[in-house]
Amino acid sequence: MNTKDKFYFKLLKEQITVTFLKSHNAPDSIEAWKGEEIALFQEDLFTKVKAKVSEKWFYTYFKNTPDKLPRIDMLNLLSKYVEQSNWNTFKSNHETPITQIPKTTKSKYLLFGLIPIALLVWFGFNTKNEFQFCFVENLSDNPIVKIPLDIKILSKGESPIGFKTDSLGCFTYSSADDYIKFVVKSPYHKTDTIVRFIENNKNQKIQLEADDYALMLKFYTDGNVTDWNKHKRGLRNLISDEAIIYQLHSKNIGVELFSKEDFIQLLTVPTSNLKRIKVLEKTLKNGKIVKLKFITL
Numbered sequence: 001m002n003t004k005d006k007f008y009f010k011l012l013k014e015q016i017t018v019t020f021l022k023s024h025n026a027p028d029s030i031e032a033w034k035g036e037e038i039a040l041f042q043e044d045l046f047t048k049v050k051a052k053v054s055e056k057w058f059y060t061y062f063k064n065t066p067d068k069l070p071r072i073d074m075l076n077l078l079s080k081y082v083e084q085s086n087w088n089t090f091k092s093n094h095e096t097p098i099t100q101i102p103k104t105t106k107s108k109y110l111l112f113g114l115i116p117i118a119l120l121v122w123f124g125f126n127t128k129n130e131f132q133f134c135f136v137e138n139l140s141d142n143p144i145v146k147i148p149l150d151i152k153i154l155s156k157g158e159s160p161i162g163f164k165t166d167s168l169g170c171f172t173y174s175s176a177d178d179y180i181k182f183v184v185k186s187p188y189h190k191t192d193t194i195v196r197f198i199e200n201n202k203n204q205k206i207q208l209e210a211d212d213y214a215l216m217l218k219f220y221t222d223g224n225v226t227d228w229n230k231h232k233r234g235l236r237n238l239i240s241d242e243a244i245i246y247q248l249h250s251k252n253i254g255v256e257l258f259s260k261e262d263f264i265q266l267l268t269v270p271t272s273n274l275k276r277i278k279v280l281e282k283t284l285k286n287g288k289i290v291k292l293k294f295i296t297l
Helices: 003-021 035-049 055-063 072-081 087-092 103-124 212-222 225-238 260-267 272-276
Strands: 129-137 150-153 161-164 170-175 179-186 189-197 204-208 239-248 255-258 277-285 288-296
Touching: 003 035, 003 072, 003 087, 035 055, 035 072, 055 129, 072 087, 129 189, 161 170, 170 179, 179 204, 189 204, 225 239, 225 260, 225 288, 239 260, 255 260, 260 272, 272 277
Parallel strands: 129 204, 239 288
Antiparallel strands: 129 170, 150 161, 150 179, 179 189, 239 255, 277 288
């Protein structure tokens, strides 16, 4: 995205914010909007221009700095949302052609115009890198939102910095470094250490392995039959009736085929085997698991 496109798209986001705030309460910066504000904006956009944007799209283009503009059809719809007929009209209504500046003052405007450009260049070399990560369950790819995850940022020569994920299962961190290293953990997920570089930080979605042993042990010790049955129903809905499920044995001693019900039983009884299960690969079709490979370590 060139400088001119960045300017107009930034201006469009500001106008969208102004339009939305006329009838809703939200932070003055669209980058600060979270779950409820995003959902209300999605509804307002559809009501006014019959357009829909996903939460992922919102994060890509509104909460982050995108590498390129959205598609022209979406730019036209967003322009209509701010009461402009299309994207080209929006741009033409927000530009000040240099031919309109009087000749006697043209040089002065050009001189002052160079100052912010110089400042932008200077700040460009001093800006921080923004990292954003959203966490999903390794089996279902659903966002992890029921409990906040604990994040520990590991910076060289510094004590760890603690964060928690937000209501969308995400967290954002700014750093002068071009990479980030952090540990993520929760009571019901296996602890993992993540390292990412800024050039690979586009819409990062990180899968976490559920600690089913800890989860089922909690259900049993609490006598929580309701949640235990709900968990079993969730697994039944997630796994196709025709799913092919393999257990790979260590030391290459063979492969065992599991039925759907046998695998669900394995995941819903807190035995020592459950504690050692690791999913190696899964294939989804129409939102259901149709093939899965796992190993007991």
